[in-house]
Amino acid sequence: xxxxxxxxxxxxxxxxxxxxxxxxxxxxxxxxxxxxxxxxxxxxxxxxxxxxxxxxxxxxxxxxxxxxxxxxxxxxxxxxxxxxxxxxxxxxxxxxxxxxxxxxx
Numbered sequence: 001x002x003x004x005x006x007x008x009x010x011x012x013x014x015x016x017x018x019x020x021x022x023x024x025x026x027x028x029x030x031x032x033x034x035x036x037x038x039x040x041x042x043x044x045x046x047x048x049x050x051x052x053x054x055x056x057x058x059x060x061x062x063x064x065x066x067x068x069x070x071x072x073x074x075x076x077x078x079x080x081x082x083x084x085x086x087x088x089x090x091x092x093x094x095x096x097x098x099x100x101x102x103x104x105x
């Protein structure tokens with residue numbers, strides 16, 4: 001089990017899920033995207049590895065280091081829906097921004 005900054009044991013599953021998904025997406029899309037921008041395969045793999053490591057670091061900080069299990073409780077449906085909408089908008093904007101360099105050429 002993993003421990004947070006206070007030494008309390010926390011559930012490692014959310015951290016592991018986000019880290020593995022970050023790894024999978026980084027290496028599935030990253031090298032091809034970087035190569036489409038004109039870089040070589042080793043550079044694309046390095047960028048994908050750095051992105052995967054950054055994702056794992058952010059996930060560790062969010063889901064392990066700063067986790068407070070004693071604050072667990074049910075989140076109201078309106079707040080969950082708001083987060084879902086914000087996540088969808090952020091995802092759409094991220095995809096649009098990633099597509100801009102490929103369309104400008």
